[in-house]
Amino acid sequence: MKRFMQKVWSSPFWKDEQGQDLIEYALMAGFVAVAAGALMPNVSSSISTVFSKIQSLLANAAGS
Numbered sequence: 001m002k003r004f005m006q007k008v009w010s011s012p013f014w015k016d017e018q019g020q021d022l023i024e025y026a027l028m029a030g031f032v033a034v035a036a037g038a039l040m041p042n043v044s045s046s047i048s049t050v051f052s053k054i055q056s057l058l059a060n061a062a063g064s
Contacts (some may be wrong), residue, residue, distance in 0.1 A: 033051070037044035 033047050
């Protein structure tokens, strides 16, 4: 079993880091947006509007 687990964790699947930067940037953008909304309540409605527009654009792109 130990040899099997070593083989699984050393496989290329677990070492593949392609696309990791995009996820990190998206998480950081979301964190900044949440922090800005918490610190500036007047801006939170604008941020909500921006994310709603992005969501509808992504939904339209996925539908076509």
